């Protein structure tokens with residue numbers, strides 16, 4: 001959007017709104033399920049990834065400036081507390097990021113956006129470490 005009189009585009013818009021974020025999350029979990037290098041973090045998840053897909057999708061919508069589906073359902077994200085049941089160290093953080101970076105590439109997230117998005121997600125992922 002170039003018209004300064006209009007609302008500036010949010011990260012949510014630039015990711016293609018709900019449809020774009022759903023595609024990204026679905027690819028992320030497909031890769032986690034398929035690729036042996038993500039077996040470590042795959043094993044932390046439930047056998048069915050359907051609930052995990054929904055939760056990450058709902059969370060990222062709000063996180064990127066779109067509708068706050070996650071908060072509407074579950075209240076404050078308390079993301080670090082919600083991850084405490086899972087052992088997350090450097091290896092798990094790096095698998096999560098690598099899986100997300102591949103998903104971003106594969107679904108074609110705007111190249112100009114990727115470095116900023118990667119940095120922001122890295123900060124969140126690093127904050128989730130509890131080992």
Ligand code: HEM
Pocket residue numbers: 041044045046051052053055056059074079082083086088092093094096121124125126128129
């Ligand atoms: C650092 C590596 C990470 C690992 C190993 C990890 C792993 C997990 C696991 C095992 C779950 C439970 C899945 C389920 O309940 O179905 C989960 C939940 C979740 N994760 Fe992560 N996660 C990581 C980083 C992140 C990051 C960076 C974000 C956000 C950008 C995120 C967002 C979420 C959300 C929103 C939930 C649902 C929380 C709930 O409602 O209980 N995770 N994660």
